[in-house]
Amino acid sequence: MTAEPCDAIVLAGGSGSRMGGVDKPAIEVGGRSMLATALAAVEDADVTVVVGPHRDDLDPSVRQAQESPRGAGPVAALAAGLQQCGTAPIVAVLAADLPTITAEAVDRLREAVDTTGADAAFAVDESGRVQFLLGVWRTSALSERLTALGGLTNQPMKSLVPDNVTTVAMSDISDCDTEADLLAARARIAHTPLSIADARTTLRGAIESLPALEQSPIDAIGGALAQPLVAADALPRVDVSAMDGYAVSGPGPWQLDTAIRYAGSTDEVVLDPGHAVRIATGAHVPAGATAVIRDEHTDLDGTTLSHKDDTPDRDDTRRRGEDWHPGVTLAATGTRVTAALASLARSAEVTELLVRGPVRAHIVVTGDEIRRDGPLRDGQTRDSLGPVLPHYLSWCGMQSNASTHLRDTAGGFDELLAPGSTDTDVIVIVGATGGGAADHLRQALNRAGARIVVSRVRCRPGGSQVVAALPDERIVIGLPGNPYAAVATILLTAPAVAAALIGAPRPAVVTGAVANAAAVAPNGSRGDTPRIVPVHRRPDGTLVAVNQVRTAHLGALVGAEALAVIEPATPDGGVVELLPLPR
The missing domain is CATH 2.170.190.11 (Molybdopterin biosynthesis moea protein, domain 3.)
Known part of the structure; x- marks a missing residue:
């Protein structure tokens, strides 16, 4: 991304006439609304303005505007949005009916304006059509063109285009104007693995936060504050x-x-x-x-x-109040309730906290061949993951409250996914995600009316993972069946799910330099999918990746400090994302 500051205008009005007058930006594709997808694509903008009918569910940091008169067209909407922008020298403009738009696409347009000196850069789709509602403008140029038009009502976008423009060819940026477009976009997303970054962004935008409940500070550990922690008494209370x-x-x-x-x-x-x-x-x-x-x-x-x-x-x-006085805010909304925060609340004489979470997880291990206890019979495999999975989930911010073993039957998941459970927020299912003869989870999610949030992720192992929201808002995390892949997936995905449920900030990405990254990184014929491998720390402090990993057990994790996400062509000593392992 270029360093030049950028504002963003998202056009979220229009009548949606070819879809029966529905609110197009609110339509969900790939587990989140098209408006949420557009906002995620410009989340790094200094100021973001959404133009269209007022929406109560938008983050307060997003400014809202409405063209006048309402329905006066995209040019009038752009003018209304520009009035609410800040002082950034460039502004991204995109419609809220682009279900596959990404931050990377917007960054390419920003770079085009920056490197060519053009007044505007527009995307060109696979058919060669210029998408005037997916572009980046120099703010001064957009302002001058709007002024030069005189009238704004019902003007075509082409009337705005300056002489000094550049275009960027892109794939998979089609808009959704019809029901057929919508079905095609959903099918395309369902079968296209997301990058790790896009998967996490999608999870954040598509998962509803848990309701806020009052709990004692100790019971609230593992959740996040739904309102600030405010001191009820001074500390010290007296001298x-x-x-x-x-x-x-x-x-x-x-x-x-x-x-x-x-x-x-x-x-x-x-x-x-x-x-x-x-x-x-x-x-x-x-x-x-x-x-x-x-x-x-x-x-x-x-x-x-x-x-x-x-x-x-x-x-x-x-002296009284030397640490704090009554009424002082000790922790902000969204702060995770740790043992330290619970202790702080008790020191401040706060007996109840308004909290989302903690997240309660039901673990389900699938497979006819799996046996947890007793001697193994021919064809059986020891359940070496189910009993330790609560430890990994706890590390990721989830408390395990139930465990089930399911046989490999076509209807085995139906009762599990049926509405009714009130003591579980997340169902973590091991196995049955790959689409093989015994993998029935995806079909069961479809029968249950689940909303697929993440269908697949571009990583190895863990690519077959699935995250879905059931109609009763329970979240299903489907893991690959082998232990190593399941743990890698949990460490990659569960923290983002937990943070979304409790309304906590997105987990920070931990990074480190891996001495032998080139030997592990996919390159050329080895593919373009990131690999997830264990790393050990040498006595001199450097991290070294394990290249060959047997996935049927967790032996490769013994003595490992973290899992490393090695991107394609990473050089030796390259900085990569680390997924710390629990101690």
């Missing part, structure tokens, strides 16, 4: 001693009284000027005290206390 020593009143020397202040003491002690009492760490400072002096800074001669020469003149009192 307390930070050290073992003496509470004193006024300048020294002091007469030591017989009372002793212990932590938790409720005795009423009042210090007169010139007097002192012994005090323990954490004890409430008595009334009348002007300071606390630690033991090592004092001399005691009988009952006369004095300050040692050549020691700091300091007060070891922790």
Whole structure:
């Protein structure tokens, strides 16, 4: 992406007349609305403006505008959007009926404007048609062309096009004007693996957050705040001693009284000027005290206390509210509730948190050949993954609350996927995703009326994974059947699913340099699909990838620090994404 700042205008109006007047931008393709797809493609814009009917579900950071009069056409809509833009020198313009538009496509147009000096760059589809509603403009040029037109109502987009333009040929950027276009786009997306980045973006936009519930701080661990954590009381609540020593009143020397202040003491002690009492760490400072002096800074001669020469003149009192006062925000909405945050809430006297999550997962292992306990019979395989999968899910932000073994039958999933369960947010299914003779999950999801969010992902292993939303909003994560591929998929996908469900920020990408990446990276005839392999850390701190991995067991993960996502043609020492492994 170029470094030049960019604003974005997404045109989300129009009548959708060839689809019976429906709200086209709200139509879902590939698990999310076409408007959500468009917004994801320009998520790096400085300012994003959506032009069309007001939409209550848009993020508050997205500005909204409406052309006047309503329905006056794309040129009038562009003018309304431009008025709401910021000061970026370029502006991306795209329609909200491009179901396969990506950030990469927008970046190519930005680069074309940057490198050619053109006033605008437009995409050209496979048929050779220029897509005037998929382009990047120099903001000044767009403003000048709109002004030069005079009237804006019902003007064709071609009337805006300046002389100094460039085009970029692209594939798979067709818009959806008819039901046939829509069906074709859905079919195309269903069979096209997404990149890892696109899969995560799709998950974020297509998965509804869980409802917010009030829970105790301890029960809320694993969820995320649905409203800020605000201190209910000050800390400290009263002035307390930070050290073992003496509470004193006024300048020294002091007469030591017989009372002793212990932590938790409720005795009423009042210090007169010139007097002192012994005090323990954490004890409430008595009334009348002007300071606390630690033991090592004092001399005691009988009952006369004095300050040692050549020691700091300091007060070891922790004053009320020194850490925070009532009403102070301690954590923002979306912050994950960890053990530390739960402890913080209790320190702030907060007894209930409004939280989404924690995410509850039901693990389902499939296969006639799988046996968890007891001796193996001919043709059986030990379930080496199911019993440890809760550990990996917990690492990814999900709590396992049930486990099931399903036989390989055509209707085996139907009861599992039927509405009714209220104690599960995610169903994690091992196996049956590949489309083979015994792989029935995709057909069962279709029968259940599930909305496929991610059908396949361009990675190896884990490419056959599927993520779907059932009509009751439970999420299904379908994993490959072999243990290594299943763990790789969980580490790649489950954190993004969990974050979307609890409304937490997108998980940060961890990176590291892999010393022998070139030996592992796909290249040329070896394909263009990223590989996911274990990496070990040498004594000198460098990471080394394991090239040959047996996938029927987790032996390759023993002693590994992470899984590395090795992109095609990565050189030795190249920086790659790391999926840290639980310890």
